Amino acid sequence: MGTVVDAPAVVTEKEVVAENMLGDKKVTVVFVLGGPGSGKGTQCSNIVEHFGFTHLSAGDLLRAEIKSGSENGTMIENMIKEGKIVPSEVTIKLLQQAMIKNENDKFLIDGFPRNEENRAAFENVTKISPAFVLFFNCSEEEMERRLLGRNEGRVDDNIETIRKRFKVFVESSLPVIEYYDAKDKVKKIDAAKPIPEVFEDVKAIFAPYAKVIV
Ligand SMILES: Nc1ncnc2c1ncn2[C@@H]1O[C@H](COP(=O)(O)OP(=O)(O)OP(=O)(O)O)[C@@H](O)[C@H]1O
């Protein structure tokens, strides 16, 4: 891939200004991307605690949809077991509903957009573009080790599905990161380091948001 800027690449004051509308609310959206097991969810929890964002994980929303007994549940479950990307209309509807329901105006959207279809459809439907994209970079070897040790009972944390998820990440998700990189919107983090060290780099990027929390 191209020349993604390494952390700590701080967010400028201009980037902090929310320019997207969601109904009558101005919102700031940060996409959080990275391979499966790169530590997106772990660091999103830290960002929520320190910088007042709301964390919306596309994967969690899809898993909740399965549990709710929705008509799409079986289709979503089969896609997740195969490591495939669920059609954008389903995921975008869940993300939109979650953002509208929430009073916050700052959202971390974790694990989305996962492919070009996700990206283009989200932009077309919501007219929202991200302030920036936080990209957790980690080797497959390390991500595999983490996923096999996660122990949360996920149907996709088995070696067969993990390998499929890695393939989808390289073939479909990395091009999305390259798309935003070409727009200078990617903040790349070395996610192979221990959790507290990764968060030090994340903090440097989010520092300007500390000033705008009221
Ligand atoms: N920097 C780190 N070093 C070691 N282990 C980590 C690190 N970050 C996260 N982990 C652990 O790795 C596992 C995967 O982390 P996490 O769920 O945050 O990844 P993710 O990118 O959100 O994964 P997925 O895309 O599959 O949901 C968890 O068990 C977590 O505790």
Ligand SMILES: Nc1ccn([C@@H]2O[C@H](COP(=O)(O)O)[C@@H](O)[C@H]2O)c(=O)n1
């Ligand atoms: N935009 C997305 C995000 C996720 N999925 C499906 O969910 C699985 C798990 O996602 P995590 O982010 O929790 O790892 C993923 O492998 C996909 O099957 C999706 O379809 N679209």
